[in-house]
Amino acid sequence: MTIQSQALKALIEVGSNPYNAELQNFIRKGGKTCGFLFQETPEEIITAAGVVPVYIRGTKSEGTEMAEAYFRQLTCNYVRNTFNEILDDKWDFLDGAVFYNLCDHARRIFDNWQTLPDNKTYHFMYIPKKRSDLSKDFYRQEIKKLIEATEKHFGVEITKEKLSEAIKLHNEMRRLQKEIYDLQKEEKVYLDGTELAMVMMAGVSMPRDKYSDLLRTLISDLKAQGPQIEPKVRLLYTGGHADNPKFFDLLEQQGAVVVADNDSFGTRACDVLVSEEGDPLEAIIEYYYQQKPAATRQFGTHEERLARLDQLIENYRIDGIISSRLFMCDIWAFEQFLMRNHLQKKNFPLLELEVDYNPEGEGQIRTRVQAFVESVCDKKNI
Numbered sequence: 001m002t003i004q005s006q007a008l009k010a011l012i013e014v015g016s017n018p019y020n021a022e023l024q025n026f027i028r029k030g031g032k033t034c035g036f037l038f039q040e041t042p043e044e045i046i047t048a049a050g051v052v053p054v055y056i057r058g059t060k061s062e063g064t065e066m067a068e069a070y071f072r073q074l075t076c077n078y079v080r081n082t083f084n085e086i087l088d089d090k091w092d093f094l095d096g097a098v099f100y101n102l103c104d105h106a107r108r109i110f111d112n113w114q115t116l117p118d119n120k121t122y123h124f125m126y127i128p129k130k131r132s133d134l135s136k137d138f139y140r141q142e143i144k145k146l147i148e149a150t151e152k153h154f155g156v157e158i159t160k161e162k163l164s165e166a167i168k169l170h171n172e173m174r175r176l177q178k179e180i181y182d183l184q185k186e187e188k189v190y191l192d193g194t195e196l197a198m199v200m201m202a203g204v205s206m207p208r209d210k211y212s213d214l215l216r217t218l219i220s221d222l223k224a225q226g227p228q229i230e231p232k233v234r235l236l237y238t239g240g241h242a243d244n245p246k247f248f249d250l251l252e253q254q255g256a257v258v259v260a261d262n263d264s265f266g267t268r269a270c271d272v273l274v275s276e277e278g279d280p281l282e283a284i285i286e287y288y289y290q291q292k293p294a295a296t297r298q299f300g301t302h303e304e305r306l307a308r309l310d311q312l313i314e315n316y317r318i319d320g321i322i323s324s325r326l327f328m329c330d331i332w333a334f335e336q337f338l339m340r341n342h343l344q345k346k347n348f349p350l351l352e353l354e355v356d357y358n359p360e361g362e363g364q365i366r367t368r369v370q371a372f373v374e375s376v377c378d379k380k381n382i
Ligand code: SF4
Pocket: 076, 077, 078, 079, 102, 103, 104, 105, 106, 240, 241, 326, 328, 329, 330, 331, 332
């Protein structure tokens, strides 16, 4: 670790392990949890039901043998590893799970889970891929259906007051995360890429109030000890489902540091807050439908996404971007194509990786990153 901090240690442990001790302690004390997919599930609605939303992932999976019977080889490995963990009863602690139409691969987790005796899913949301007045009305109906299903499943009433409290809780977490990212804008930075990714991943893997407490302590530890890392090359990471610390370790070599990201659980999760004014349900709808940085699956938002990438390059003084796509993921194939064209026009360094969900071929990734960092150093004349 770059700094001495018990809070950082605890956050890394939570971020690296979806079944972490913080979550298990909460469950032992009677707390309820609900699995969800990033990035478009409106977490505040689950929180307003008195339930902790937990991002479903297969970070700890050691294989896909059991899941192979349910999926074709063309299915991405995030889905197969995650479902393998479900079949291995690792997610039995959940009290429920909601899914949405992220992509055709991910929705099969929902379909297949429903066939199992210990199925945890209780609702599937259809989230429009386009932004228009018509699709916004449809989205509003879908949000209402999610609220009704969540109320029924957990036997609670989701009132406006509870929604307002949930917005405040999640916004507080976003403010603190943003404070950490702001520290990363300085010439010397406070966290390396692995630490940063795990701190952010912890935010979707444990009770949010406890998470904010740990973030507050971490920020005060960081400020007290000052920035410890002087990056020779400042990298930005972007990609889908990179939630394994082993992967980020591979990206930082020869003085290159991932100082920021364009991750759904990173800057995209905290850059914009939900309005705390007016009707809380409308504020949630506005945020997830319109205001939150666009997800890669949303049609017609590519210009907005690329403009945001430019802004991140400027804000964090980025020298090069590393992007990864999981084998078989078509959404990120398109995103990499768009980024490549956009960045080539600016002659901005980009390394595109195609990787397994749980990193394999480490030597090859390491060699490619090494060559990339050298080329960025040449460009900078260092
Ligand atoms: S990696 Fe791509 S294909 Fe797999 S679940 Fe994510 S978006 Fe879908």
